[in-house]
Amino acid sequence: MTMPNSSTTYISQLKDSVGQNVTLAGWLHNSRSSGKIQFLIVRDGTGLCQCVAEKGKVPDELFEHLKRLGQESSLTITGTVRKESRSVGGYELAVTDAQIISPAEDYPISPKSHGIDFLLKNRHLHLRSQRQWCIGKIRHTVIDSIRRFFNDNGFTLIDTPIFSAAAGEEEQTLFEVDYFGSPMYLTQTGQLHLEAAAMSFGRVYCFGPTFRAEKSKTRRHLTEFWMVEPEVAFIDLDGLLELAENFVTFIIAQVLQDNKSQLETLGADTAALEKIKPPFYRLTYTEAVDILTGEKTKKFLAYQLEDLKKQKQQLETKIAELEEQQKGQLKQWQQDKIAAELIELNSDLAEVNTRIENNPKHAKLAAEFQWGKDLGGSDETIISQMHDKPVFVTHYPKEAKAFYMKTDRDNEKVALNFDLLAPAGFGEIIGGSVREDDYDLLLDRIKAQGLIAENYDWYLDLRKYGSVPHGGFGLGVERTIAWLTGEKHIRQCIAFPRLMDKIYI
Ligand code: 4AD
DSSP: OOOOOTTOOOGGGGGGOTTSEEEEEEEEEEEEEETTEEEEEEEOSSOEEEEEEEBTTBOHHHHHHHHHOOTTOEEEEEEEEEEOTTSGGGEEEEEEEEEEEEOOOSOSSOSSOOOHHHHHHTHHHHTTSHHHHHHHHHHHHHHHHHHHHHHHTTOEEOOOOSEESSOSSOGGGOEEEEETTEEEEEOSOSHHHHHHHHHHHSEEEEEEEEEOOOOOOSTTOOSEEEEEEEEEESOOHHHHHHHHHHHHHHHHHHHHHHOHHHHHHHTOOHHHHHTOOSOOEEEEHHHHHHHHHSHHHHHHHHHHHHHHHHHHHHHHHHHHHHHHHHTSOOOHHHHHHHHHHHHHHHHHHHHHHHHHHHHHHHHHHHHTOOBTBOOOHHHHHHHHHTOSSOEEEEOOBGGGSOTTBOBOTTOTTBBSEEEEEETTTTEEEEEEEEBOOOHHHHHHHHHHTTOOGGGGHHHHHTTTSSOOOEEEEEEEHHHHHHHHHTOSOGGGGSSSOOOSSOOOO
16 A cells, blocks of 8 residues: 655645645545546545546546545545635646555445434444534534633643542432442542642633433433533632633634534534624523423424424425435436435434424423422423523522532522523533532531432532632533534534443444
């Protein structure tokens, strides 16, 4: 196998090479031939480029070879760069030569769509698809902007441990591992250790993989996900909300700046993202409950049901039209295109059908919601569907939330906590709180939740030696990416997802 030499050009650099002869090194993403001309779409990790090989302008033998070249074969391809706004990426290569590095035959993922199960089984290959590539580039920006925001705002990075001796969140979601014969757990949060570090550094953050044995197959749950958690000494609830909204706004601005074309390829609503500026909406839990159980929500959900039924009708009509077209005389690429569209439309139809089925159930749950329970996924969805910017829900009942949250001294039933719900039905992306800083009250909360107090001796110490008001929050990276990109399921937002029912590869 020959290595392309160092004089190859990246597709992302083509704008600076118009009129020049360049060599690209990459993979054959797609190709079609119309007799004397072949259109080869090459990808190289930085973008896509249409390379046009004309009979007579490349050696005959090569022309025939390229015609038979399988999808995902690796190659170098040489030609003159020209600007072509109709072409993917905006530039084209008029091919003069090519070298096949390693031919691929029968690549299992063809340009027409496949079912999600098949794609997850082939994730090692599906990562090369345009969609996964776009999401991967956006994920890169999200992670980079997370680090940048905290590094530029006086926070110190602390690496908290993955092996944990006790629960940081609900005990039911702990993953137990055998640690030299004793039980140990994979961390659910770096928060408790981060609180210790905040008493040394003031403002800190940790960023890493987090594990939850969440027996939930929803689109919002992974068993391994990435969470960034800032923790700040001397901060109150208002200060935390301000930090969270500035942080989320910063991430969005970076993604809009660096990944506009990827967002557009994914069909994300960039106009809606551009409008997201502080202040975000603020509701107390009690206000949220009043909304859920009120007339406005009832009407909103009834209207939504009508709208979903209309969407269902439109999708069914479109599907029937395409199925009719399929029966006609079509070229292979036209058949593939229709097949791909049909898979998309049928998946949208399945989603709409599920929502039609769930609407009355969710309406009932909302109408009968009792003060005191945590908001469920469907309740959060309703609140977030009713807003066009993120919504903070604050002051949840303390009994429904984690032991470490500070009791509101003005209303002992609630804690100084919050969730941030992304708008347009996406739901929770951040959970956070002020921490209980009083030794006795914290010990009471630990006991009240049935936890073993000795496991938290060191954590209680932080309330013995110079306790201060402090707090923080955790933002889920995959949920944030799913919201920004409009992906329905967060499993698409991490390269190798870990799900409750299956680890594919
Ligand atoms: O609300 P959570 O459980 O908060 C904590 O873990 C706190 N200790 C954070 C803190 O205050 N330092 O989780 C925070 C966020 C959620 O809002 C969500 O975005 C994400 O983590 N998350 C998940 N993401 C994917 N799959 C799961 N199973 C998740 N569970 C939580």
